[in-house]
Amino acid sequence: MKLIIVRHGQTIENAKKICQGQSLGTLSEKGIKQAKKIGERLKNEKIDKIYVS
Numbered sequence: 341m342k343l344i345i346v347r348h349g350q351t352i353e354n355a356k357k358i359c360q361g362q363s364l365g366t367l368s369e370k371g372i373k374q375a376k377k378i379g380e381r382l383k384n385e386k387i388d389k390i391y392v393s
Contacts, residue, residue: 344385349374 349371353360367375 344382344387346378346382349378 348365348367350368351360351365351371352368353365355368355370
């Protein structure tokens, strides 16, 4: 079994050191680049299950 753990990309609120709690944040330019990068890295992985929190 292979376990891959991924955190969300940087949000505008993270960059401003604002605690988001359960509200949705907006990805910053850096966060968008991070999301695209992890997408590229994972696109050829055989993923059976995804768990989110």
